[in-house]
Amino acid sequence: MASETRVRFAPSPTGALHIGGARAALYNWLVARQSGGAMVLRIEDTDRERSTPENVEQILDALRWLELDWDEGPISQVERSPRHQEVLADLVARDLAYRTTATAEDVKAYKQEHGDAAGFRGTPSPDGEGAVRLRVPGGDIVVHDLIRGEATFRAEHLDEPVIARADGSVLYNFAVAVDDHDAGITHVIRGEDHLSNTPKQLLVYAALGATPPAFAHLPLLHGHDGKKLSKRHGAASVQELRAAGYLPAAVRNYIALLGWGDVDSETLIATPDLVERFELSRVSRNPSRFDEQKLRWMNGRYLRELSLDELTVELEAFTGRSGLRAGAEISAEKIQTLADFWPLAGFLYDGPVSDPKAREKWLTNPEHLAALVDARSALSALEAFTLEEIEAALRGVAAAREVKAKDVFQPVRVAIAGTAASPGLFESLIVLGRDASLARMDAAFAARI
């Protein structure tokens, strides 16, 4: 029981869940699930400005969509304030921390005098006013990181960190250590941007007389231009990924591989296998870039693994339409995302789309128009409106007119779909039905220039 693995995901609710955050959540979740341990969700909401209920809900919503469930929480950091105050008072009482009115200017002045590399050392204010700073002892502070090995920080370089504001409210580096300790967290898995803060947190653990958890700092994720991920980088948040028509399973697979690779470098790894094979120690130390093209490819693979029933459910949920099964069936191998479906197959339900270029190319030439007319009559004369019959009829028209099949198929396609790209022509005709197909061909001919 004492050896149970306990991890936590502790986002600050600043808005949508970023894919970097999503990856941290996933890695934590993988560790929890593979070890049979627990994942604790904690909302780091000590910055009241940014923490709104809406922002918190967005995070939870993203996690639920990704199907990453947590075992405890969400815990609000703010609500743990009494405990923070208790610990804070204790540290001050034991002179491990002290109140001081030193300002940023004072810190600057100190460095001017002692050198840039010298960590700030303040003096307690006589009246016990001001912010609370933690005392920094001498020696080296070593972060034992599961991913990077050891990172050594010399204590003398470290400023005495402010752990509580003058008004008594506590700061992140203090609260995070107290909370992780109280929650019995055994593994802190988070972004590399926290690595430099870890020594400060280690100091808090030391002041508490507590054994720190194991740390694992994940390399950061960058956009395609190598810069930090932002709105400018396409679908960079979980909600954007969802809106772009990606499947949670594909997103999990893709994100897992951003910074982690197995020995046999496979790319398609289903979630249960991820749980089994994921190893923190094999996480890369290099920052990686989010490449939506690869996600698109991967999503296509996951889409094609869905049964027709499953795909239909997904597409109907995504588009908000119903009765899409026939269209789904003939489009399955042509779409990469759920969002690709409607532009490709919407014409089956809402009529031909408007694509002047396609009309110009395939429905203005007299040859093409004549082929359309021949095709129309061949289709109307068919005994049965089946795939074989339709194909034979249309190929027959091409043979009789001594033109390539394409010169018959494309005019028909543009007539029924409005555009030059669609699911298979014969299949599309069947889904539409003979009457609707013929009507559309008539309308297209009537609209010729």
Added chain:
RNA sequence: GCCGCUAUCGUCCAGGGGACUAGGACGCCGCCCUCUCACGGCGGAAACCCGGGUUCGAAUCCCGGUAGCGGUACCA
């Protein structure tokens, strides 16, 4: 500035002293399949940041440089 982390194809991941003629995937190019668009198949181009050192031997270990990133808040 100071402190820290990182450096293999365009991108992601593998290789961690000899098996490297550096492997896989996305993307790209070509061919095949083909009614469009895709899917699928086959083939191709494409990388060890630079400089020293250690070693019989370095992509791999060490040092330096350079570059990128992060931290440096009474933010998280």
